[in-house]
Amino acid sequence: MTANGTRVLVLNSGSSSVKYQLLDMADGARLAAGLVERIGEQTSRLVHTPLATGGDKREQEAPIADHSAALQAVAAELAADGLGLDSPELAAIGHRVVHGGKQFTEPTLITDEVLAEIERLIPVAPLHNPANLTGIRTAMALRPDLPQVAVFDTAFHTTMPEHAARYAIDVATADAYRVRRYGFHGTSHAYVSRKTAELLGKDPSEVNVIVLHLGNGASATAVAGGRCVDTSMGLTPLEGLVMGTRSGDLDPAVIFHLARNASMSIDEIDSLLNKKSGLIGLCGDNDMREIRRRIDEGDERAKLAFDIYVHRLKKYIGAYYAVLGRVDAVAFTAGVGENAAPVREAAIAGLEELGLAVDAGLNAEHSGSARLVSPAGSRVAVAVVPTDEELEIATQVYALVTA
Numbered sequence: 001m002t003a004n005g006t007r008v009l010v011l012n013s014g015s016s017s018v019k020y021q022l023l024d025m026a027d028g029a030r031l032a033a034g035l036v037e038r039i040g041e042q043t044s045r046l047v048h049t050p051l052a053t054g055g056d057k058r059e060q061e062a063p064i065a066d067h068s069a070a071l072q073a074v075a076a077e078l079a080a081d082g083l084g085l086d087s088p089e090l091a092a093i094g095h096r097v098v099h100g101g102k103q104f105t106e107p108t109l110i111t112d113e114v115l116a117e118i119e120r121l122i123p124v125a126p127l128h129n130p131a132n133l134t135g136i137r138t139a140m141a142l143r144p145d146l147p148q149v150a151v152f153d154t155a156f157h158t159t160m161p162e163h164a165a166r167y168a169i170d171v172a173t174a175d176a177y178r179v180r181r182y183g184f185h186g187t188s189h190a191y192v193s194r195k196t197a198e199l200l201g202k203d204p205s206e207v208n209v210i211v212l213h214l215g216n217g218a219s220a221t222a223v224a225g226g227r228c229v230d231t232s233m234g235l236t237p238l239e240g241l242v243m244g245t246r247s248g249d250l251d252p253a254v255i256f257h258l259a260r261n262a263s264m265s266i267d268e269i270d271s272l273l274n275k276k277s278g279l280i281g282l283c284g285d286n287d288m289r290e291i292r293r294r295i296d297e298g299d300e301r302a303k304l305a306f307d308i309y310v311h312r313l314k315k316y317i318g319a320y321y322a323v324l325g326r327v328d329a330v331a332f333t334a335g336v337g338e339n340a341a342p343v344r345e346a347a348i349a350g351l352e353e354l355g356l357a358v359d360a361g362l363n364a365e366h367s368g369s370a371r372l373v374s375p376a377g378s379r380v381a382v383a384v385v386p387t388d389e390e391l392e393i394a395t396q397v398y399a400l401v402t403a
């Protein structure tokens, strides 16, 4: 494929937000970045940072009805900086697509068949894939001539062995309805596990890493020699760790119990577990900064929510330690993992017998770059490794369109 320009626009459409970055792959420069949040509500907000011009952040607060309107607003902001979507410098648009099923193992040029496949996966990613599709279709309408590339959250996890990917349910039913564990945040897990190997001065093929991606959504992955061997999210991004608004693991019988005894519909239970559970369900806040502030003021509910969050995290560290057999590093990433020192400290506390410890001084430092927070000479490294899904997506997209 031939690309004319060297710039890649990356769109990360979430259920109610769009994050975007425009990068120049000739030198890796970030030209613009931004976020549209609360799409579909009266209180939508767009924050645009024009990095190329060094100008001030621009904020707009006005209702944005859907992901299509959001992308039009983003295009207008970029155009105002002379970086519009009509630019001949643009080589491609990269889209984060959350669910790619089993079939998409690589970045993929979007065709009608690919769109149909992403659509076919909506039942297993109802919060994410429709938003991704709207983003793609709007971008295609704005630049029909440009390669549009999908980078799937599930791709990195397609190496999971069958014994980790299958649920222990009737095989015929599972296969008929594609019920299996797919895993998500794969772009981040791939990037962070590679950066962790770099930090240790080793080749990724030599290193076993447990990656803890703790954002609003959160997942843990066991990476052996650069390949995913297990991950905490499953059929959908609901399984596993306690998240901002999602419950993570629970006894599936909770669902039958609520359906039978609380007269809740399946849709109501879906919304309960995805949107009103996790930290927000436990204490009314899903932002770890607010939870820490409340704990400092002696708030018991916030403390319990924090303890439940950390307990689940610790269980996964232990589980993946056992899955990997030998662990070289535990890497914390994403909003909570990169910024919440108390979460790292509490999750690692008491694991000295596993060779894991956190140095209080190193852990309390703030820095935007990858670093170790374990004491010198630790058997297993504990690392803080900032994720960069947009850069990783842009790199994969540019490699595809210039191949």
Ligand SMILES: Nc1ncnc2c1ncn2[C@@H]1O[C@H](COP(=O)(O)OP(=O)(O)O)[C@@H](O)[C@H]1O
Residues within 6 Å of the ligand: 214, 215, 216, 217, 244, 286, 287, 288, 289, 334, 335, 336, 339, 340
């Ligand atoms: N300084 C901080 N201290 C503690 N937690 C933080 C801090 N900054 C961000 N967070 C947490 O990170 C979360 C967002 O993480 P992020 O990776 O941006 O999530 P997502 O990509 O899923 O929207 C916030 O909800 C908040 O809990």
Ligand SMILES: CC(=O)OP(=O)(O)O
Residues within 6 Å of the ligand: 014, 098, 153, 184, 185, 215, 216, 217, 218, 237
């Ligand atoms: C898959 C997933 O949970 O994504 P996010 O963290 O962006 O919600």
Ligand SMILES: [Mg+2]
Residues within 6 Å of the ligand: 215, 216, 334
């Ligand atoms: Mg994220």
